[in-house]
Amino acid sequence: MSCVHGNGGPTTYDLRPTTTLVIQTAFLGDVVLTTPLLAALAGRHGPVDVVTTPAAAPLLETHPAVASVIRYDKRGADRGLAGIVRLGRRLRGRRYARVYLPHRSWRSAALGLLSGAPERIGFADSPAAVTYTRRVLRPGAGHEVERLLTLAGGETPTPPVRIELTADDRAAADAWLREHGVGGGFVALAPGSIWGTKRWPGYVGLAAALDAPVVVVGGREDMLLAEAVAAAAPGRGYNATGALGLRGSAALIGRAAVLVTNDSAPLHLATAMGTPVVAIFGPTVPAFGFGPRGARDRIVEHADLPCRPCSAHGPQVCPLGHHRCMTELSVASVAAAVAAVSGVEAHRAIRTGH
Numbered sequence: 001m002s003c004v005h006g007n008g009g010p011t012t013y014d015l016r017p018t019t020t021l022v023i024q025t026a027f028l029g030d031v032v033l034t035t036p037l038l039a040a041l042a043g044r045h046g047p048v049d050v051v052t053t054p055a056a057a058p059l060l061e062t063h064p065a066v067a068s069v070i071r072y073d074k075r076g077a078d079r080g081l082a083g084i085v086r087l088g089r090r091l092r093g094r095r096y097a098r099v100y101l102p103h104r105s106w107r108s109a110a111l112g113l114l115s116g117a118p119e120r121i122g123f124a125d126s127p128a129a130v131t132y133t134r135r136v137l138r139p140g141a142g143h144e145v146e147r148l149l150t151l152a153g154g155e156t157p158t159p160p161v162r163i164e165l166t167a168d169d170r171a172a173a174d175a176w177l178r179e180h181g182v183g184g185g186f187v188a189l190a191p192g193s194i195w196g197t198k199r200w201p202g203y204v205g206l207a208a209a210l211d212a213p214v215v216v217v218g219g220r221e222d223m224l225l226a227e228a229v230a231a232a233a234p235g236r237g238y239n240a241t242g243a244l245g246l247r248g249s250a251a252l253i254g255r256a257a258v259l260v261t262n263d264s265a266p267l268h269l270a271t272a273m274g275t276p277v278v279a280i281f282g283p284t285v286p287a288f289g290f291g292p293r294g295a296r297d298r299i300v301e302h303a304d305l306p307c308r309p310c311s312a313h314g315p316q317v318c319p320l321g322h323h324r325c326m327t328e329l330s331v332a333s334v335a336a337a338v339a340a341v342s343g344v345e346a347h348r349a350i351r352t353g354h
């Protein structure tokens, strides 16, 4: 074993030449949940190189298990066959001994093949499994973190989901909070999701109901929604979407008393930061393996709705037209979960009004 796990402190790995590549070009949240696998692999082989999307790269480039991050803009500058071939050639020049493929796509498999690495390890249920030299049975249940770790043969204890912040990341978040006069005990809200049906429509009502400062987090694409949510809490609602980079946003979430989020990437950022979570699930279910992991975390969901879950990601529009999985989750139920996790209460009139 070549790594030293501190008790929540820094982890160091010995500095062998990089022999191992991980290709993970899935969504942001998936990349965050891959960090325990990266730590396990670094423990065995030394720090790894990772191919990931430009959006996710900042989450990995400071991680102690990562030697270097190779950006692959699969929907932009590197799209299509030409991009795959170009990157494949680059990877071949690095002469990796092995490639791990947690993302079960043909694109990742093609990059693995083109890298020329003699060992290619991925999941047996991948459509591209025929291209792997070692196929690992993907567990049918359990959290995604442990499922991904099976690629490394399992790891006990499970390394933490981790984002390594720099002093600048923390300073940027603290400066933003100072500038807006937000002290401790605020509630972070993440109302966005790229999947329409995963967005709980109650964030405006929740922001109005809570007796605490609320800070809305997310990307630039969430800006309009975030403004409406922040405006519902006059004098104590703030919109931080697009104000900080990804690690700065993680640092901000790290300062919150609790994060209220849909089943989307901020949930996993909070897991990495150790911030308690109230996670709202609609068309998807925690049993898919992407739920919160903390002892204090709460899940709010419509447990008895027979149409749940209706798809792996959550469709853009409810196929039944009613979206009851989300519209029937009351502000009161989410506010009660916030109070249980953080002690932040809601106004009595609103709390009893749903």
Ligand code: SF4
Pocket: 197, 282, 283, 284, 305, 307, 308, 309, 310, 311, 315, 317, 318, 319, 320, 321, 322, 323, 324, 325, 326
């Ligand atoms: S079909 Fe059911 S689970 Fe799917 S979006 Fe509609 S209400 Fe939600």
